[in-house]
Amino acid sequence: MEKKVYGAHPRPQYDAIVVGSGIAGGWAAKELAERGLKTLLLERGRHVEHGRDYILEALKQWRPSLRKKDRQARFEEDYYIQQHCDAFDATTRHFFINDRQNPYSFDPDKPFWWIRGNHLGGRSLTWARQSYRFGDVDFEANAFDGHGVDWPIRYEDLAPWYDHVEAFIGVSGQAEGLAQVPDGVFLPPMAMNRVEEAFKAYVEAAFPDRTVTIGRVATLTRRHQGRASCRYSGRCARGCIGGAYFSSLSATLPAAAATGNLTVRVHSNVESVLYDEAQDKALGVRVIDSETLDPLEFYGRVIFLCASTLGTTHILLNSTTRRFPTGLGNSSGTLGHYLMDHHFQVGARGTMPDFEDVFHQVGRPNGIHIPRFRNLDARTRHPDFVRGYWFQGMAQRPGSKRHALVQRMAQVKRTLRGTQAGSWYMWLGGWGECLPRYENYVDLDPEAVDAWGIPLLRVHCTFGENERLMRLDMQQTAAEMLEAAGVKAVRTYDTKAPPGLCVHEMGTARMGRDPRTSVLNAFNQMHDVPNVFVTDGACMTSSGANSPSLTYMAITARACAFAVDAMKRGTL
Numbered sequence: 001m002e003k004k005v006y007g008a009h010p011r012p013q014y015d016a017i018v019v020g021s022g023i024a025g026g027w028a029a030k031e032l033a034e035r036g037l038k039t040l041l042l043e044r045g046r047h048v049e050h051g052r053d054y055i056l057e058a059l060k061q062w063r064p065s066l067r068k069k070d071r072q073a074r075f076e077e078d079y080y081i082q083q084h085c086d087a088f089d090a091t092t093r094h095f096f097i098n099d100r101q102n103p104y105s106f107d108p109d110k111p112f113w114w115i116r117g118n119h120l121g122g123r124s125l126t127w128a129r130q131s132y133r134f135g136d137v138d139f140e141a142n143a144f145d146g147h148g149v150d151w152p153i154r155y156e157d158l159a160p161w162y163d164h165v166e167a168f169i170g171v172s173g174q175a176e177g178l179a180q181v182p183d184g185v186f187l188p189p190m191a192m193n194r195v196e197e198a199f200k201a202y203v204e205a206a207f208p209d210r211t212v213t214i215g216r217v218a219t220l221t222r223r224h225q226g227r228a229s230c231r232y233s234g235r236c237a238r239g240c241i242g243g244a245y246f247s248s249l250s251a252t253l254p255a256a257a258a259t260g261n262l263t264v265r266v267h268s269n270v271e272s273v274l275y276d277e278a279q280d281k282a283l284g285v286r287v288i289d290s291e292t293l294d295p296l297e298f299y300g301r302v303i304f305l306c307a308s309t310l311g312t313t314h315i316l317l318n319s320t321t322r323r324f325p326t327g328l329g330n331s332s333g334t335l336g337h338y339l340m341d342h343h344f345q346v347g348a349r350g351t352m353p354d355f356e357d358v359f360h361q362v363g364r365p366n367g368i369h370i371p372r373f374r375n376l377d378a379r380t381r382h383p384d385f386v387r388g389y390w391f392q393g394m395a396q397r398p399g400s401k402r403h404a405l406v407q408r409m410a411q412v413k414r415t416l417r418g419t420q421a422g423s424w425y426m427w428l429g430g431w432g433e434c435l436p437r438y439e440n441y442v443d444l445d446p447e448a449v450d451a452w453g454i455p456l457l458r459v460h461c462t463f464g465e466n467e468r469l470m471r472l473d474m475q476q477t478a479a480e481m482l483e484a485a486g487v488k489a490v491r492t493y494d495t496k497a498p499p500g501l502c503v504h505e506m507g508t509a510r511m512g513r514d515p516r517t518s519v520l521n522a523f524n525q526m527h528d529v530p531n532v533f534v535t536d537g538a539c540m541t542s543s544g545a546n547s548p549s550l551t552y553m554a555i556t557a558r559a560c561a562f563a564v565d566a567m568k569r570g571t572l
Contacts, residue, residue: 017300022122025306026248031560045118054239138544148436152522173216195395202485234363309537348478349427350490389432398422430474506537
């Protein structure tokens with residue numbers, strides 16, 4: 001039974017098939033449909049309707065039934081991995097996968113927490129929306145220090161596509177003129193509070209090579225593309241009815257649907273890509289209906305795999321043929337290898353004196369940003385590690401949210417004249433680059449299968465010595481900046497969060513110049529199977545220091561333009 005969300009009745013043959021409806025899949029659907037291709041979008045999970053299905057978006061935060069402790073037993077049973085994500089709680093769990101029903105495995109001494117969504121829109125509904133461009137320091141890193149293979153593209157190749165993406169999604173931010181985090185097409189930036197402004201002044205005076213600015217975030221500060229500006233409600237991961245934050249449901253899928261060229265099928269678990277050895281090309285995909293367990297086949301001229309890094313790699317590894325016994329397009333032997341994730345939850349915090357008379361608006365969906373300042377050139381080179389990191393942070397006052405919720409009450413107004421809101425505190429948290437290493441990889445379990453008969457994915461991944469040494473520096477520099485700003489009782493922290501938790505997994509079907517050492521070319525096209533494209537995080541050749549989602553979107557738009565042009569020329 002076909003489960004249509006948009007479009008007319010599915011045809012036996014499509015111009016394009018897109019697997020996955022998250023950030024990359026939504027962009028692929030939009031770009032391909034707008035360029036005239038009849039496009040089928042396959043989503044393994046359930047249908048979610050923008051707005052209507054954000055069922056807990058408006059519930060009050062203090063409701064006892066929503067407290068995490070009241071449902072901890074169920075979390076431990078069904079969401080034992082997902083519950084570690086900052087965006088997960090009782091109000092958002094329906095946007096996270098059920099771990100018990102969707103198992104995978106990792107080495108006992110190497111935990112990997114795979115955070116997933118199982119619905120239309122995927123993790124675009126729960127992402128943190130931090131949106132930064134990669135610079136040439138990222139694209140040139142592998143060639144410079146010898147870790148991994150050289151990217152086949154540079155910043156100038158992607159710059160117009162960053163423009164294209166930012167102009168559509170809406171990114172609020174402040175131009176700073178820094179090569180390591182290039183400026184973009186920005187909406188007005190969000191405002192720092194007074195404590196953050198003071199912190200900025202102190203830090204930039206003490207460390208002239210460091211910049212403190214507001215984060216760049218795909219959340220609207222004014223009406224844009226028919227979407228409303230942010231209301232600062234602080235409930236982003238529950239869904240945003242007004243569409244103030246970018247997601248597939250609020251932006252790219254409606255744009256694709258408006259063309260009349262898009263058909264969406266949910267509950268469609270893609271098992272493998274169909275490959276014809278005689279024609280030496282992919283014909284389509286094999287799907288297991290997740291409700292009926294019926295096997296189905298869909299055919300298309302071109303296939304875009306955007307099922308998330310591990311989801312896409314899972315499909316390719318399971319797509320074995322006589323020519324590709326270890327996975328489709330794996331003549332290089334690199335498919336599944338070089339898994340990366342940013343390492344984070346490390347930094348410092350403390351209390352900020354002298355601002356007891358200052359209160360601030362709560363719910364700002366953004367923090368401050370300190371762009372990378374390590375290993376940019378000979379002057380900033382660190383003797384112990386390569387690559388770099390950046391900081392996010394925020395100045396907050398405990399109790400401000402409680403007071404804001406009932407701010408019209410006279411009693412609370414009197415309270416605000418005192419000190420019951422507590423002292424200000426300031427925290428900085430680092431996000432660091434992870435090196436591409438062959439020994440970090442995923443493969444298929446030779447025995448265990450899931451409920452749909454598909455072999456389970458196994459993850460073998462850990463952070464290395466370079467990341468460990470970088471984390472020590474992240475703690476030290478965070479503390480020294482806080483202390484320079486007059487923060488008291490500064491304490492460093494390191495939660496030792498395992499790979500996966502940052503939700504920036506990438507690298508298992510990397511781009512490269514040489515088919516002998518990579519899976520994809522400069523346009524995300526498989527070297528071995530040219531009508532298959534991979535544009536989610538699996539394509540990444542290195543992790544870079546900045547958040548990668550904006551790069552996924554720009555790479556996807558660029559690859560779609562290339563694919564459509566090639567089809568029109570008859571070369572694909």
